Amino acid sequence: MTLIAGGFEVVSITEPAKAMSMFVRQKPDLILMDIVMPDMSGLDICRHIRKEMNYKAVPxxxxxxxxxxxxxxWALRQGGNAYLTKPYSPTDLINTVKSYL
Structure with missing residues (x-):
């Protein structure tokens, strides 16, 4: 909701496998993800995106x-660009996203 209110287009995916297949069809401008997710960790997904999908430039x-x-x-070492700890302020989120777009 914070990003939408900030004027960003947001696609929300709750299942890692669906995210991976969507990335094949449509390259995102930026990816926000948690470390703890069902089936795969965010760290695993990050490594996969960076190596297998060759999206080195996608923040x-x-x-x-x-x-x-x-x-x-470890998140940054796996290929992440930034790390925000929940709860984070809406301003921090918007500023961080803007800095990478």
Whole structure:
């Protein structure tokens, strides 16, 4: 809702497998994802996007409740561009998204 109110077009996908098949059909401008998801972790998806799909230029921003330094480090090491810890402010989200688009 925050991004839509900020004027962004948002496609929401809750199942990792569906996201991967959608990425084949339509290259996103930016990807927001959590680390903890059903079936696959966000870290696994990030690695797959970066290596298998060769979307090196598509920014990936992690949004997660995991707030340990190790989680942040590992998410960025797997190919993420930014990491916001939940709860995050709407302003932080909008500013982070704008900085990568």
């Amino acid at each position: 990936i921003i992690f949004l997660s409740t995991k707030d340990e330094d190790f989680d942040k480090f």
